[in-house]
Amino acid sequence: MLFFFTFLACEYLFDVRMAEFVSPNEVVIYESLVIGASVIGFFVRPILYYRRPHAIDATSDVTGVLLVAALLLLIMAVQVEVVITGGLVACCALGYCGSTAHANFARRFARTPCLARAAALSVDALEYGAKWHDDPEAKAAFRRAVVRLTVATAYLSSVFAALNAGFTTLHAVGAVDLGDWPRLLLVVSSLVAGALFDLHGRSYMNIGMTCAAILSTLSFFVLIVDGNGGNELAATIIFYLGLGFFVVFFTTKYAAVSLYARWSYFWPCMGRVVNNVCSMFVTAPAVAIISSQNVLAAVGAALVMFVGIAITLLGQLGQRADDAAMRDGLPLATDDLGGDLAPTCSDPEPVEAAELTSDERLDAFVATFGLTERERDILEVLVVSDQSVQDIATTLFLSRSTLYRHISSINKKAGTASRVALINFFWSWTPKD
Numbered sequence: 001m002l003f004f005f006t007f008l009a010c011e012y013l014f015d016v017r018m019a020e021f022v023s024p025n026e027v028v029i030y031e032s033l034v035i036g037a038s039v040i041g042f043f044v045r046p047i048l049y050y051r052r053p054h055a056i057d058a059t060s061d062v063t064g065v066l067l068v069a070a071l072l073l074l075i076m077a078v079q080v081e082v083v084i085t086g087g088l089v090a091c092c093a094l095g096y097c098g099s100t101a102h103a104n105f106a107r108r109f110a111r112t113p114c115l116a117r118a119a120a121l122s123v124d125a126l127e128y129g130a131k132w133h134d135d136p137e138a139k140a141a142f143r144r145a146v147v148r149l150t151v152a153t154a155y156l157s158s159v160f161a162a163l164n165a166g167f168t169t170l171h172a173v174g175a176v177d178l179g180d181w182p183r184l185l186l187v188v189s190s191l192v193a194g195a196l197f198d199l200h201g202r203s204y205m206n207i208g209m210t211c212a213a214i215l216s217t218l219s220f221f222v223l224i225v226d227g228n229g230g231n232e233l234a235a236t237i238i239f240y241l242g243l244g245f246f247v248v249f250f251t252t253k254y255a256a257v258s259l260y261a262r263w264s265y266f267w268p269c270m271g272r273v274v275n276n277v278c279s280m281f282v283t284a285p286a287v288a289i290i291s292s293q294n295v296l297a298a299v300g301a302a303l304v305m306f307v308g309i310a311i312t313l314l315g316q317l318g319q320r321a322d323d324a325a326m327r328d329g330l331p332l333a334t335d336d337l338g339g340d341l342a343p344t345c346s347d348p349e350p351v352e353a354a355e356l357t358s359d360e361r362l363d364a365f366v367a368t369f370g371l372t373e374r375e376r377d378i379l380e381v382l383v384v385s386d387q388s389v390q391d392i393a394t395t396l397f398l399s400r401s402t403l404y405r406h407i408s409s410i411n412k413k414a415g416t417a418s419r420v421a422l423i424n425f426f427w428s429w430t431p432k433d
Contacts, residue, residue: 003101014087021080024172028165034087036280041095042273046265067093102268106255152312157278159305162286163239189244206313209249216242364431369413378406383426
């Protein structure tokens, strides 16, 4: 949530400065382009994570400097070109930071029953499976679930992008002020959404999001039918209440998807990526409809959105079967995200047997899976340390590549697929008498 509000603040600053140079309709168009550019930042961090991990620290430092410089450009610029440049750089840098924020959120909360509430506060408890099962049915269920979620997010993004275009235009002409109390509405709606979405294992999440989207679309008709009237306040309240539900929805859904995906560092931020890309393409048509006050076009667009949302969120009768097959057949793939085990909302039951100390468990594990003495030393550090791989290698006086080879050997013997999978398996493993 902190990242989301930072992004909104940057967007608000960009709108205010652009309104000094261009017309209200142009402010909306430029805003959509700048927001779309943030997708670059969302992808850069995961690519570095997988392809150039040694460059992440330096790139993060550079990104921080660029973000500060871009914000200064936005504040001090006296030419429209400089404002646009500052907005592009700032959004790209925020996208880079946002990728990390979403990945860290998924790492810590995606496996907990309070995922939606965690999404609301930071804007199904699943059984761990140690091995990757080549189950075609489960993988097909996973693909169907991801496609359905992406299409649903695209439709919902289109609805809220159209609404945002209208309210940004009103803000640019001074009809409403989006910089103060609407943000408080967003906080309230996010907290409410988090509590409601987590009910009954998130089984009513799609229905709740559909209702929120339908209600939010009513504010679009207010803008079209009564664009010069006095109902902007009511429309703004409806819009921001629905927006809070949407942010929690896509953050929660994609964090859960990341548990099963291979390149899991990409997935937690994909909701934001889909939203920003759709906003870039939907804004111009939405501005045209609002400016023309064309009720027929607005009704047609709304019907298309309603049908798409209903099909993707409510119309899939096999959704439970798909989700069950995916949960039963696919293991968690949080290995790419690394880090600590996810906390739970309530006090968890201890996994480790009470009669075993850590050393006893380690000795039993080594004996059972036939680890070498060197592999034992490495495993001992892995299961108790939250350091990065590079720091662990330094502690053990090994090169990074040598450490990876040892970890790969341990994974092969234990039947796990990654460092985090190995740690999870170690603490959930029960020695046999």
